[in-house]
Amino acid sequence: MRAMVYRGPYRIRVEEKPMPRIEHPNDAIIQVKLAAICGSDLHLYHGMMPDTRVGHTFGHEFIGVVHEVGGSVQNLKVGDRVMVPFNVYCGSCYFCARGLYSNCHNVNPNATAVGGIYGYSHTCGGYDGGQAEFVRVPFADVGPAVIPDWMEDEDAVLLTDALATGYFGAQLGDIREGDTVVVLGAGPVGLYAARSAWLMGAGRVIVVDQVPERLEKARTFAYAETISFRETPDVVVRLKKETDYLGADVVIDAVGAEADGNLTQLVTGTKLKMQGGSPTALNWAIDSVRKGGTVSVMGAYGPIFSAVKFGDALNKGLTLRMNQCPVKRQWPRLFEHIRNGYLKPSDIVTHRIPLEHIAEGYHMFSAKLDGCIKTLVVPEGA
Amino acid sequence: MSHTPYVADKPQPRETSDQLRARIPGWGADLDPADRPAVPRERYDPGASGARWAFPDRQEDAAGRERSIEHAIVTPVFGTSCPTKGVSGVVRRYAYRRFSEGRAAHWLLLMAADRVDVVESTLGSVMSRHPNNPAVESGLRSELTGHPVASRRGRSDWRHQVLDPAVVAGPWAAGALGAALGTRAVLRRLRGR
Missing domain, CATH: 3.40.50.720 (NAD(P)-binding Rossmann-like Domain)
Structure with a gap:
């Protein structure tokens, strides 16, 4: 599959990587349909986050379609159109039981000071992110949600982090x-x-x-x-x-x-x-x-x-x-606000680029060229 | 004459709530904290997440996975991107094994390992079918299409962006200079024998 990879501070490229695989019974593999570059991705891009490894794929704002599910997944099925919160979380630990999904204790062996985040260095658990054609999503019964039919893709992807x-x-x-x-x-x-x-x-x-x-x-x-x-x-x-x-x-x-x-x-x-x-x-x-x-x-x-x-x-x-935002807690109320017309998340999107051009997208966002406020990334064939 | 910060009353808002409600879509929809999903911060409700387990199944291949010494175990689920390797891997494993997250040495060693990783991968890329191409990987082509002058007008940070090439290229230039000086010193010594 094609995926963005980090090569060093201020350098990224798109290359072939092995397809992600089911590594836990509650995993799902999502085919990414739309991703976004977040301002916090720039901290990784600029080499500021400890344990950011060459070869790592960034991207914690993405939506897609379920491609494969693990043996214990019950809430999702292949073909579902889903939005995935940027938090990786188990749903059952001390913190998740209290709604602090961003502080999950069961998903990040590298640090206790932060939970799990897709594509955000090994300090946040070492999970590859969604600026790729496919991504592994742990705890598929807990984090992702089926996107309501009435919701547009661009609004959905912005709910996975920025708006929430x-x-x-x-x-x-x-x-x-x-x-x-x-x-x-x-x-x-x-x-x-x-x-x-x-x-x-x-x-x-x-x-x-x-x-x-x-x-x-x-x-x-x-x-x-x-x-x-x-x-x-x-x-x-x-x-x-x-x-x-x-x-x-x-x-x-x-x-x-x-x-x-x-x-x-x-x-x-x-x-x-x-x-x-x-x-x-x-x-x-x-x-x-x-x-x-x-x-x-x-x-x-x-x-x-x-x-x-x-x-x-x-x-x-x-x-x-x-705190880091416990994203999924915000969704039901934000869905109401969007349906009522109080919020239109995609109004701030300024650029849409193919995954193959993501290096230029990062530089443009980093240098704030061309009026760039929010960039969406579309994988090939999405 | 009363002056706001020195008397008890709060300054009067410029617009009334009714005026704001008329002007701004959704104004006050979440006025009641009970309507705010993050309030209270902690809500004990183990069933709310959809998890059907008290403790998750454990992902395989946890043996050898680096972990913070502030964790009792490798967590049941973990990322498997980019396992440690090479000299950077040795430094990373030492940082995890030796220092807690509360120690600056932990993070500074990880940052140092990141730089070693870049050097190792750069050397490795020379031998690969897909060598590094800094001109493409830096995305500088967007400078040609992104209105670089107009975009930076009215901002102060363009002056600070001038530092970026020095930050990125400086260590490489210093390394190259060091290698050149070292090579010259070795050659001089050999010639002197």
Whole structure:
């Protein structure tokens, strides 16, 4: 089969790999029909995630058709059109029993600090991902779901991570009616978080980024006010002024490890990999939220230490809430929102590319060329 | 004169809830936390996931699979992409066997092994039918079609992207320089004999 493979920092290619096989009775093999490149894939692409091996296939946002099932699979059959959450999870461990599917303890021998994620290095379990023609999906009775007939493929693939994560991030903010919500980052997850903040009753939503077309999308898709930090000498002061010098009630970090805005953090955290990412957005969140406010983090960071302004968080009495999103928990409510017309996930898709061109797709997304916000990947014959 | 951060009242929102509801599709649909699927964070409901097992069947071939020493066992299910091999594999196995996730050495060794892996695979690719092609693998062709100048206008990060070639090529250039200097030193010593 054809699959994207990692060759080293900033280098990937498509090559022939052996077909995945059933390795556990509850496995399924999915023929991928549509995948996406996620902002967090760029952390792997840039060589920031420990134990990212040459030959690994990325991709944790994908949908497809069931090609084969293991002997104990009951909930899926060959030919089903399915969406697969980015979490690999067993459904039965201490954490899964409490709905913390992203923290499953039974799927990642390489680390206890993170659950299992498709195509996201051996630190997340060593599972090949869905930027390929076929992919192995463990616990097929637990994770995947049959896509409703009324749902379009492009909306379904965005539910496997980006939309669910953005919606989850807004929930972590514990937003109350009339709250001022700041979202740092106008990538796909930030756009969805900003849009979701309104569902929870926000009174104002302000999105901070520096890429003009992303800020424009924040205004048109997410109905948000916008601030370009490139045009703002001090984004924290600007946010304080916007909030009557009180600070926002909730700040959401939808940037994660590759934040720009502070050269020292960028060089040490992102370029030289001396930190688990550049925590500039997280520090801005801590400083711009009001005392007693809530910082929600679902931008992804690596497992190495980062230079976070923890003292400010302590002294301001902040609530810091974060996790990888337990995707499937979000689906029933998100399905309702899509059916009601409150959300149209595919409105942010800017590019659709064949799998064979994925190296160009990664560079375009990484360098933010051609107005790229969200890229979908279509395997040959899908 | 009262000033918001110094008095008890919260600033008045610019728009009322009714105005927002009229302007933004779905505004307030999840106003009640009970409608939010992630609230409360933990909900004990073992039957909700669809799992029919208390402990899953164990995947075969777990023997020898590297694992964090913070795990008691190799987990019942695990990924099988890219098993450890070569010098990078030795370093990775040492990192897993010797250091917990709480130790910086664990992660720094894994990062170092990643770089060794790239060198090993590059050397291996020279002998293969499908050698590395950095020009294609870097996807730089999208610079030709992706409006590289206009796309970077109005952004500060284009200056930082200038660092990327140095970050990617720098270690290779340093390695090549080191190899050249080493070779020259050996040759000089041999000639001097």
